[in-house]
Amino acid sequence: MSYGTSYAGAESDYSDADAVFGGISYDRTSSFKSGAREAPSHIRRASYNFEEIHFEHGLGLPSLRVHDLGDCGDCFLPEEMFEDVAFNFGPAVRDGKFTVAVGGEHSVNIPIVRCFRDIALITIDAHLDSRDEYLGTPYSHACVTRRAAEHLGIDNVFALGVRSMAREELERDDVVPHITSFEIFETGIEKAIEKALDSVKKERVYVSLDIDGIDPAYAPGTGTPEPFGLTPMDVKKILNSVGGRLAGFDITEVCPPADPSGITSVLAARLVNEALSIYSKHH
Numbered sequence: 001m002s003y004g005t006s007y008a009g010a011e012s013d014y015s016d017a018d019a020v021f022g023g024i025s026y027d028r029t030s031s032f033k034s035g036a037r038e039a040p041s042h043i044r045r046a047s048y049n050f051e052e053i054h055f056e057h058g059l060g061l062p063s064l065r066v067h068d069l070g071d072c073g074d075c076f077l078p079e080e081m082f083e084d085v086a087f088n089f090g091p092a093v094r095d096g097k098f099t100v101a102v103g104g105e106h107s108v109n110i111p112i113v114r115c116f117r118d119i120a121l122i123t124i125d126a127h128l129d130s131r132d133e134y135l136g137t138p139y140s141h142a143c144v145t146r147r148a149a150e151h152l153g154i155d156n157v158f159a160l161g162v163r164s165m166a167r168e169e170l171e172r173d174d175v176v177p178h179i180t181s182f183e184i185f186e187t188g189i190e191k192a193i194e195k196a197l198d199s200v201k202k203e204r205v206y207v208s209l210d211i212d213g214i215d216p217a218y219a220p221g222t223g224t225p226e227p228f229g230l231t232p233m234d235v236k237k238i239l240n241s242v243g244g245r246l247a248g249f250d251i252t253e254v255c256p257p258a259d260p261s262g263i264t265s266v267l268a269a270r271l272v273n274e275a276l277s278i279y280s281k282h283h
């Protein structure tokens, strides 16, 4: 493939690949600012910024064979997007390939999680996303951890960096386990990730990064920016602490129309590389 059509370095055929990368161009339940559907192509372009090997993970790594699945999810209803995602990512999950997905809005995580059995989900997000339904649909970006809790059990879901929650999310018996960004500033990211990894029951951990979990100073290009967020280095430390337990990774809510400098897509691509490096290092 030529420059910009596939993720940088993702030149493997599906059958030979250890890992797959794919985009989900869906943003139809966005409540504030849409445009996340454009993120996959921007993140692919940004991926050509970087060296293939990141020295801090050790030079001379066996290089990972990555296949680019292309994009799916350019449809209207969330239910249609769910079918597309299951069709695109389901076989890769069943075939035991490491999966990296980029949204699209955060709702794209719901059908990805449903492709898996026996995982826990850790989200990095300014929002708890634990509503039963939002604006008339249970498949909104605001319902991601609630749907995951139904599929995996609430003791296999954990949210890091939360700093915006609705009363209805906190005044219930089954509040989704979480640590706020304010608490992380007090105790440090290492303690927070230790607590999250101790809290979940399953060995394999899928990490879903809603880019608004990171402070808008670093990741301004998103639909619902929220001050007092995590740093990119915090996210790097989270991924490295999950280490060999990492089952899959996604980045959602990058919104290119709100990111004229492109810096948010660059950060997203670098964190995709981080997840691939960690998987490569442990397998």
Ligand code: MN
Pocket (backbone or CB within 6 Å): 125, 126, 127, 210, 212, 213, 224, 253
């Ligand atoms: Mn969010």
Ligand code: MN
Pocket (backbone or CB within 6 Å): 106, 125, 127, 129, 141, 144, 210
């Ligand atoms: Mn979210």
